[in-house]
Structure formats: structure tokens, C-alpha cells
Amino acid sequence: MNGVTVSAKVNGDAVQYVCPADESLLDVLRNRLNLTGVKEGCGTGDCGACSITLDGRLVCACLVLGAEAEGREIGTVEGLSEGGKLHPLQEEFIEKAALQCGICTPGFLVAAKSLLERNPNPTEEEIRYALAGNLCRCTGYDKIVRAVQSAAKIMRRGKKAAR
Amino acid sequence: MEVQLSGILSQAAGGARCVACTGATIGELLQSLVLQYPEMQMHLDDGIAVAVNGEIYRDRRDQPIPSNADVFLLPRIQGG
Amino acid sequence: MPYETDYTNQGFTKVGTRVNRPDGVDKVTGRAKYGADANAAGQLVGRVLRSPHAHALITKIDTSKAEKLPGVKAVLTGKDFPDLTGGNRGLMDILENCMARGRALYDGHAVAAVAAIDADTANKALKLIKVTYKQLPHVTDVDEAIKPSAPIIHDWVRTAGVTPAPTTASNVAQRSEFGHGDVDAGFAQADVIIEKSFKTEQTHQGYIEPHACLATLGPDGSGELWVTTQGHFTFRNVCASLLGLEVAKLKVTSSEIGGGFGGKTHVWTEPVALQLSRKANRPVKLVMSRDEVFRATGPTSSTSVDVKIGAKRNGKITAATAELRYQSGAFPGMWAMFGAMTSFACYDLKNVKSVGFDVLVNRPKVAAYRAPSAPMAAFAVESVVDMLAAEIGMDAVDFRIKNAAKKGTKASYGPVYGPIGIGPTLDAVKNHPHMKRKLGKNQGRGVACGFWFNFGGQTCTDLNIGVDGSVNLTVGTVDVGGSRASLALIAAEELGIDYEQVRVTIGDTNSLGHNDTTEGSRGTFSSGMATIFAARNAVEVLKQRAAATWDIPVEQVVWEAGEARAKGKQNNNLPPLSLKEIAAKSPRTGGPIAGHNEVVADGAGVSFASHMCDVEVDPETGATKILRYTVVQDAGKAIHPDYVEGQFQGGAAQGIGWALNEEYIYGDDGRLQNAGFLDYRIPVCSDLPFIDTQILEIPNPNHPYGVRGVGETSIVPPLAAIGNAVSNAVGVRMTHVPMSPPRILKAIEDGQA
Ligand code: FES
Numbered sequence: 001m002n003g004v005t006v007s008a009k010v011n012g013d014a015v016q017y018v019c020p021a022d023e024s025l026l027d028v029l030r031n032r033l034n035l036t037g038v039k040e041g042c043g044t045g046d047c048g049a050c051s052i053t054l055d056g057r058l059v060c061a062c063l064v065l066g067a068e069a070e071g072r073e074i075g076t077v078e079g080l081s082e083g084g085k086l087h088p089l090q091e092e093f094i095e096k097a098a099l100q101c102g103i104c105t106p107g108f109l110v111a112a113k114s115l116l117e118r119n120p121n122p123t124e125e126e127i128r129y130a131l132a133g134n135l136c137r138c139t140g141y142d143k144i145v146r147a148v149q150s151a152a153k154i155m156r157r158g159k160k161a162a163r
Numbered sequence: 164m165e166v167q168l169s170g171i172l173s174q175a176a177g178g179a180r181c182v183a184c185t186g187a188t189i190g191e192l193l194q195s196l197v198l199q200y201p202e203m204q205m206h207l208d209d210g211i212a213v214a215v216n217g218e219i220y221r222d223r224r225d226q227p228i229p230s231n232a233d234v235f236l237l238p239r240i241q242g243g
Numbered sequence: 244m245p246y247e248t249d250y251t252n253q254g255f256t257k258v259g260t261r262v263n264r265p266d267g268v269d270k271v272t273g274r275a276k277y278g279a280d281a282n283a284a285g286q287l288v289g290r291v292l293r294s295p296h297a298h299a300l301i302t303k304i305d306t307s308k309a310e311k312l313p314g315v316k317a318v319l320t321g322k323d324f325p326d327l328t329g330g331n332r333g334l335m336d337i338l339e340n341c342m343a344r345g346r347a348l349y350d351g352h353a354v355a356a357v358a359a360i361d362a363d364t365a366n367k368a369l370k371l372i373k374v375t376y377k378q379l380p381h382v383t384d385v386d387e388a389i390k391p392s393a394p395i396i397h398d399w400v401r402t403a404g405v406t407p408a409p410t411t412a413s414n415v416a417q418r419s420e421f422g423h424g425d426v427d428a429g430f431a432q433a434d435v436i437i438e439k440s441f442k443t444e445q446t447h448q449g450y451i452e453p454h455a456c457l458a459t460l461g462p463d464g465s466g467e468l469w470v471t472t473q474g475h476f477t478f479r480n481v482c483a484s485l486l487g488l489e490v491a492k493l494k495v496t497s498s499e500i501g502g503g504f505g506g507k508t509h510v511w512t513e514p515v516a517l518q519l520s521r522k523a524n525r526p527v528k529l530v531m532s533r534d535e536v537f538r539a540t541g542p543t544s545s546t547s548v549d550v551k552i553g554a555k556r557n558g559k560i561t562a563a564t565a566e567l568r569y570q571s572g573a574f575p576g577m578w579a580m581f582g583a584m585t586s587f588a589c590y591d592l593k594n595v596k597s598v599g600f601d602v603l604v605n606r607p608k609v610a611a612y613r614a615p616s617a618p619m620a621a622f623a624v625e626s627v628v629d630m631l632a633a634e635i636g637m638d639a640v641d642f643r644i645k646n647a648a649k650k651g652t653k654a655s656y657g658p659v660y661g662p663i664g665i666g667p668t669l670d671a672v673k674n675h676p677h678m679k680r681k682l683g684k685n686q687g688r689g690v691a692c693g694f695w696f697n698f699g700g701q702t703c704t705d706l707n708i709g710v711d712g713s714v715n716l717t718v719g720t721v722d723v724g725g726s727r728a729s730l731a732l733i734a735a736e737e738l739g740i741d742y743e744q745v746r747v748t749i750g751d752t753n754s755l756g757h758n759d760t761t762e763g764s765r766g767t768f769s770s771g772m773a774t775i776f777a778a779r780n781a782v783e784v785l786k787q788r789a790a791a792t793w794d795i796p797v798e799q800v801v802w803e804a805g806e807a808r809a810k811g812k813q814n815n816n817l818p819p820l821s822l823k824e825i826a827a828k829s830p831r832t833g834g835p836i837a838g839h840n841e842v843v844a845d846g847a848g849v850s851f852a853s854h855m856c857d858v859e860v861d862p863e864t865g866a867t868k869i870l871r872y873t874v875v876q877d878a879g880k881a882i883h884p885d886y887v888e889g890q891f892q893g894g895a896a897q898g899i900g901w902a903l904n905e906e907y908i909y910g911d912d913g914r915l916q917n918a919g920f921l922d923y924r925i926p927v928c929s930d931l932p933f934i935d936t937q938i939l940e941i942p943n944p945n946h947p948y949g950v951r952g953v954g955e956t957s958i959v960p961p962l963a964a965i966g967n968a969v970s971n972a973v974g975v976r977m978t979h980v981p982m983s984p985p986r987i988l989k990a991i992e993d994g995q996a
Pocket residue numbers: 039040041042043044045046047048049050051060061062063
């Protein structure tokens with residue numbers, strides 16, 4: 001194996017791994033770092049199940065090479081809840097029944113979090129377009145959009161209260 | 164009692180759409196049917212559904228059949 | 244033991260509330276384990292080599308180079324699967340579909356498999372396998388395959404359902420006819436007759452999780468299979484028969500399932516993974532790629548349907564016929580038969596006849612897809628119903644109401660209906676605010692009805708009460724969309740305890756008796772029924788323990804609001820005993836407290852839905868936008884309304900994709916050209932509006948709570964509802980699904996010509 005040694009940060013923790021030069025970051029996360037919350041639905045960038053953030057930017061892990069993560073900061077669904085407390089998006093996905101089978105959920109949560117960081121008060125249309133790279137076959141997206149709307153509201157309220 | 168056969172089942176009874184059978188339960192009825200039409204066994208093995216007065220039973224062979232019931236034999240249905 | 248399954252019309256305190264699902268936290272944190280998320284020490288990677296040809300003789304397979312590649316631990320071809328089917332044709336078809344036996348029958352048909360130490364080595368090994376093919380003529384279109392000139396897929400197939408039995412081979416595997424009355428006489432009475440032909444293209448269930456399993460099979464014939472499936476018990480039985488294993492020695496565990504919709508009711512690569520493991524004597528993990536999922540699992544039929552309906556000027560239908568041709572892929576199926584059974588099920592018809600033809604083609608073996616076969620038949624029938632209403636000059640909803648089936652109607656597929664919900668769903672549509680929305684330019688509205696049977700089946704459930712009073716409910720149906728929550732609600736309702744006190748586990752094949760596959764909308768219906776009975780059995784034990792504690796006859800004990808109460812004046816001094824109190828004492832009053840039930844849950848209750856939708860069609864591009872969509876469906880009793888709505892919305896969305904975009908595209912070479920989510924485009928978030936739902940509750944008389952199956956019916960009406968809406972928007976009748984932009988533009992052009 002022509003291995004590449006990579007040092008990166010995953011959900012705030014420093015990690016090191018060796019992977020073949022052509023191995024995707026998705027395979028690294030799932031198979032070498034055991035972060036199986038990152039899902040594979042297609043491997044070709046078409047379903048969003050593998051959505052992660054790379055230095056804060058939303059990407060499909062299946063389209064990034066493991067080697068490219070050198071020195072960078074990776075965020076996955078496993079890093080969403082802090083100190084044992086669920087992120088408002090996670091809370092609202094459960095509360096609003098925004099998942100049926102749940103295979104798409106990690107990707108949606110990461111994508112929605114990235115949206116709300118850029119735009120804390122998105123319209124329905126903005127939500128729909130921001131999440132258009134994530135496929136869900138179970139829900140028809142209705143309850144997903146509602147959960148994101150409701151989480152956005154809660155987060156805005158939280159910010160105000162903190163001020 | 165009269166038992167109506169639908170779809171591909173009637174072929175096993177030589178094309179008859181309706182045959183006379185006896186039996187107080189679904190199990191007995193199917194037994195009497197196979198005695199008359201041995202080819203029916205193949206369909207029973209593949210699975211069959213019996214509608215008794217509109218209620219469809221797939222597996223309950225001990226289900227009683229009231230006299231004068233409307234009895235219909237259907238192929239077994241698959242779902243998704 | 245017989246149980247009283249009749250509807251009892253009781254009041255509910257838990258059932259019907261919108262609680263949080265118990266597996267929610269696992270699924271939003273990434274902790275839930277799906278098919279591809281399990282690993283075993285020393286596991287190998289399994290990969291499958293697939294035919295690039297639609298139809299070819301496999302004259303030679305040379306695996307010697309692959310076997311010599313370092314790191315390759317097992318290589319398999321059809322020869323490694325001896326025929327143990329004992330002449331069972333259905334099993335043989337499954338086996339041959341898992342691995343070709345001398346002939347590749349479709350693009351994507353498995354011809355060999357390898358297990359190697361890593362993915363890289365496995366992929367290299369596949370390239371080293373040399374297969375020599377002799378290409379044969381192929382056919383992929385359903386209408387072409389019927390023609391006498393078409394290449395014959397299987398020379399052993401004789402058309403079933405025809406008397407006298409044919410003596411020559413045909414691609415028509417089966418003819419099935421349903422109906423009653425005299426259709427010729429009926430048409431003679433009609434004032435108006437409409438006759439039209441329709442086509443629908445092949446679609447895939449499109450679950451986001453590809454098939455995946457982790458298989459371990461030792462030389463002693465005992466093994467384990469971790470797999471994403473709708474039916475782990477069925478998988479166990481099928482794998483055991485194909486591989487010559489003892490059923491009890493193969494433990495199958497169903498992982499969390501990332502969608503199935505019928506596609507995970509059948510085995511595809513699981514027997515191959517087990518056989519690889521047996522040969523290599525190591526665990527083998529086999530995960531399909533998306534390309535493989537499209538090419539080599541079971542999509543739904545493409546179809547071609549002719550419908551003819553006649554009616555009086557007063558709107559009463561006098562006769563209806565349909566001829567339905569459904570392709571079942573390269574192996575015989577019964578899909579046209581289901582189409583024929585469901586086609587006219589919504590209506591009360593004196594004279595009706597539908598004939599289905601199941602047709603073989605060189606495409607993957609068709610599998611169930613949510614209310615299998617019903618959407619295509621509904622598309623054709625509901626389109627003609629709309630045309631007929633228009634011709635008579637009657638409102639399309641009123642026309643349907645006038646002809647709707649009701650209690651006592653002899654269904655077009657035979658039996659007589661009990662209480663059913665088609666009339667009420669149509670009334671709800673008629674009065675829905677959606678119908679009053681003003682339509683703009685290039686906009687159209689469509690309405691359509693749909694029917695699905697639903698069924699129950701064999702079910703086995705265990706309920707165990709811990710010493711702290713918490714309850715573990717173990718069921719054998721898979722949680723495809725929130726059924727754990729519904730079943731916990733039911734257990735809590737019966738025991739009179741808090742919902743949070745119940746934990747639901749999906750049991751593996753070695754911890755429960757057989758459970759039929761979770762299909763036919765049966766999950767909550769049948770496991771719900773078994774849960775009720777298991778809980779009632781546990782209540783009997785709780786009462787006995789309380790009676791023993793009080794030293795009174797058990798007849799004097801009742802169970803109310805989660806506690807045992809002693810009846811009668813003489814017992815006034817006995818304070819009630821809660822479930823918790825009884826459970827705490829259980830070690831000393833006779834040991835663990837449990838309830839168990841096995842039942843054949845029959846009488847799932849047919850279900851009906853009516854959908855309405857508004858669309859806008861861009862006349863320049865032919866693109867259709869869904870402006871508003873509303874689902875009305877009878878649920879019998881909604882145990883957890885959120886997840887019932889979710890089923891309605893999800894089915895509608897799948898139907899919308901089918902109606903507008905999704906289709907398998909085959910080239911002249913018989914190869915699938917769009918085996919990926921980029922070119923096989925399922926609806927995304929920005930394609931859809933919110934999907935409104937209205938749940939009707941017409942109790943199913945055969946379930947203690949009145950529950951009907953709800954999962955499937957919602958995919959039946961959309962093709963037709965959107966077809967009618969688009970036709971109304973562009974002023975031309977749409978007859979070919981999907982109504983993709985080029986097809987709509989062509990229809991507009993042809994309509995103007
Ligand atoms: S797995 Fe990466 S987008 Fe589908």
C-alpha cells in the first residue's frame with residue numbers, strides 16, 4: 001500500500017491516519033476512524049448522505065480524498081451534540097418526526113447546520129434549495145423543512161437570550 | 164358450498180370459475196379442493212388467499228366458514 | 244389459542260399522541276447501525292462481477308489469475324452453487340438471479356464473486372476474471388417481448404392461466420383474469436365509451452441505503468448474517484434453503500434499515516456473501532454500489548395498459564375492461580396479476596373484466612415497490628375516468644363519488660367489501676379548501692383515487708417486564724419508519740403505563756418465532772395486534788401475582804390504569820398495586836413477568852386514498868412544477884399521527900418522482916444507461932411543496948384498535964392525479980409516464996398538429 005500519513009482534526013479532536021493516496025475521505029472516516037454516522041448512499045456526490053464540513057465548508061466526503069484532509073478541520077454528525085446535549089436541529093428532527101428510516105438524517109443535519117450558520121433566518125425556499133443536494137426517499141421533505149424552520153427559530157431565540 | 168376461483172386458479176380446475184366444495188374451515192375447504200383438482204396443490208404451495216364474506220385470510224387455516232358464505236379463492240398477494 | 248381480534252371502539256390515552264420515537268437519538272447522532280456499519284474481526288471485502296450484456300451465453304469463466312492474486316481468499320461462480328432447490332422453480336429463480344448459471348439474463352446479472360483482504364485487492368481480482376460471452380438477441384420492452392418474433396428468454400416457460408395449456412415457449416409467463424358480469428352487455432348500455440392506451444416506465448424504490456451485509460459461515464454450517472432487510476426471518480429461510488443449511492443454525496439480524504419500500508424483501512447478494520464466507524472461512528462484508536443497486540436489484544415493472552370504460556349520460560359506469568402487460572424482468576412474476584386485481588377496485592361495477600399478462604424481458608428481476616403494480620393500473624384507469632367525466636360534462640369528483648365502491652360492493656377482484664373508506668376520502672376531497680384554490684395560466688388540477696389490499700401475516704412478539712417496572716417489547720417486524728414508537732404506544736396503552744417506560748427491540752431470528760417479512764403495510768398492523776395480545780397475557784400474570792400477594796382469588800382482581808385493583812367490598816382495605824410494585828416483588832412471587840403472543844394477523848383491511856394536486860407546466864420547456872399537493876387517506880386508526888402523515892407524504896413524493904422524472908433508460912444494446920442518482924433523478928427538496936395530509940379514521944373491524952395498514956396506498960394515486968393535472972394544464976391527454984419535459988413538449992406538439 002502506498003500510504004499517505006495525514007494529520008487532521010475531526011470534531012475538534014486531533015487524529016492521524018494512513019491511507020492509500022486514492023482513498024476517499026468517506027472511506028477514511030467510516031473504515032479507519034469508525035465514524036459510521038457518515039453514510040454512503042452513492043459514492044458519486046449525488047445523494048448528500050456523506051455530508052461533512054471541511055474547514056467549515058459543506059462537502060460530500062465521497063468526493064474528497066483522505067489525503068486532502070491534511071491539516072484541516074473535519075466536522076461530522078458525531079460532533080453535532082455538545083456535552084451530551086443535542087443540537088437544536090437534532091432535537092427538532094426528533095420532535096417533528098423529520099426522519100423515517102434515518103439514513104439521510106446525518107447528512108441533512110450537517111447540511112442544515114451549515115445553512116443556519118450562514119443564514120440564521122432562511123425562507124422556506126432558501127431551506128429547500130440549500131438542502132437540494134441531500135436526497136431523502138422516505139419523508140417527501142415536508143417534516144424535514146419544518147424541523148429546520150423550527151430549529152432556526154429556537155436558535156435565534158437562544159442567541160437573543162444570550163445577548 | 165360454491166367456491167369462486169379467480170385469476171390463474173381457475174386453470175387448475177380445468178377452466179371452471181366456480182366449483183362445489185365442502186368444509187367447515189378454510190383448511191378443510193382447501194383439502195376438498197385439492198382432492199377434486201390435484202393441480203391446485205401447486206397454487207396452495209405458492210400461497211393462496213381465501214376471501215370469506217369479503218374478509219381476506221392468507222394463513223389462518225382454522226378460520227371457520229359460515230354456511231352460505233361468499234367464498235373466493237385468490238392468488239396470494241405480495242407487498243412492498 | 245384464538246384471540247378476539249374484533250374492533251372494540253375503546254377510548255385511548257396514549258394511542259394517537261405524537262410522542263418522540265425511542266430510536267430518535269440514535270439516529271440523529273449517527274449512533275444507529277445500518278447494514279454497512281457493522282464490522283467483524285478478520286473480515287474480507289466481497290465484490291461481485293456483473294454481466295455487461297443484456298443476454299449472453301457464458302461459454303467460459305477463467306478465475307485462475309484472480310485466485311492467484313495475493314490477498315484473494317475466495318472466488319465463486321455459478322458452479323459453486325449446487326442446485327439444492329429440489330425442483331422448486333421459485334427458489335431456482337432466486338438462486339439463478341443471485342449468480343448466473345451459464346447464461347447472463349440482463350445487464351448487471353452476477354456472474355462471479357470474490358472475497359479479498361481489502362477493496363483494492365477485490366477490485367483487482369474482478370478484473371482478472373476472464374469471462375467469455377456469446378451474445379444472444381435480447382428484448383427489454385414489454386410490448387416488443389410479446390411479439391412472436393421476440394427472442395425467448397426461457398425456453399421452459401409456458402403461459403400459465405390459459406386453457407388448454409400451451410405447448411410452446413413464450414415470454415408471457417402468465418395470464419390472469421378477474422371480473423364479473425357481462426362487459427359486452429354493459430358497453431351496449433353505455434351512452435359514452437372511452438378507450439385509451441397508456442405506458443409507464445420502470446422505476447426503482449430508490450432507498451438511500453444500498454444493500455449491505457456482513458456474513459459469517461463456518462465449515463460446520465452454522466453462521467450469522469447481519470443485513471439490511473425488511474424480513475430477516477424470510478432471508479434466513481431462503482438463504483438456508485439455497486445453501487443447504489439448517490434454519491436454526493443461521494442467525495440473521497436485521498440492521499437498522501435505510502429504506503426498503505419492497506426492494507429489501509428479496510435476497511440479492513446475501514447468499515453470495517454467505518457462500519464466500521464459507522469458502523474463505525472468514526467473515527465477508529458485501530456492500531453494493533449505487534450502480535449495482537440500480538442494475539441488479541429489483542425495480543418495479545414497466546407497463547403497457549389498455550383501458551375501456553363506458554357510462555350512461557347520468558354518470559353511472561356500465562362496463563369497464565382493462566388489459567395490462569407488465570414486465571417482470573428476466574424471471575416470471577405475478578405483477579400484472581396484481582395490476583389486474585387492483586385496477587378497478589375503487590369502483591362499484593356491475594360488469595368488469597381485467598386481464599393481466601406477465602411478460603419476461605432482459606431486465607433485472609422485478610421486486611415489490613410499495614403497493615406493487617397498483618400505481619400503473621390506477622394511472623390508466625383514473626385517466627380514463629377523468630376523460631369520461633369530461634365527455635359527459637360531469638365534475639370529475641362527483642363522477643367518482645357516484646361510482647365509488649362501498650360496503651357490500653363486489654370488488655372487481657372478487658370478494659365483497661366490508662366497511663371501506665373510498666367514499667369518505669372523495670367527500671373529503673370535494674370539501675377540501677385545496678379544491679377552491681384559483682388556478683392561473685398554464686396551471687391544472689388533477690384528482691385520482693387509489694387502492695391497496697394490505698395484509699397481516701405471521702407475527703410473534705415478546706413482552707418482558709423488568710424488576711424496576713420497565714418493559715422490553717421484542718418484535719420481529721422491522722422498523723422501516725417509526726414503528727417502534729407506535730408499538731411502544733400500544734404496549735403502554737394496554738398496560739396503562741408511561742410510553743417512556745417501554746423499550747422496543749427488533750429481535751433477531753434466534754430470539755423470536757417466525758415473523759413474516761415487513762411488507763404489505765403490515766408492520767404496525769400485525770405487530771400491533773401481537774403486542775396487544777402479549778400485553779394482555781402479561782396483565783393476566785400481573786393480576787395473578789397481585790391476587791397471590793393479597794391472598795384473594797384472581798377473579799376479584801381487575802387491571803385498571805396501570806395497577807391491579809381488588810374488587811368487592813370485602814377487599815376495600817387492599818390498596819391498589821402498581822405495575823412497578825408487582826414487578827419489584829416478582830422474584831419472590833413466581834419469577835419474571837412476561838407476555839408472549841404468536842398470531843396470524845389476518846384481516847389487515849383494504850385501504851383507499853384520494854389525492855389532489857395542482858401543477859404548472861412551462862409551455863416553453865415542458866417542465867412541470869407541483870404547486871400544491873394533498874393526500875386524503877383512511878388509516879383505520881392512526882396510532883402515531885406523525886408517522887402516518889410521514890407515510891402519506893413519502894408515498895406521494897415517490898409517486899411524484901415516478902410521474903415526472905424517474906425512469907430506467909435502456910439503450911439499443913440492452914444496457915441500462917442511467918444507473919446513478921445523477922441521471923435517475925428522484926425528487927429533491929426544492930422540487931416539492933409541503934404535502935398536505937388528511938387522515939380519515941374508518942375503523943378496521945378486524946383489529947382491536949381499528950388499525951389498517953397505511954404504508955403503501957399513498958403511492959397509488961399520484962401518477963394519475965398528476966397525469967390528470969398536467970393534461971388539464973396543457974389541454975392534451977398525457978398517456979406516458981414519466982411526463983418528462985420532452986414528453987410533455989411532444990404531446991403539446993402532437994396535440995396541436
Ligand atoms: S455518498 Fe457522497 S454524495 Fe452520496
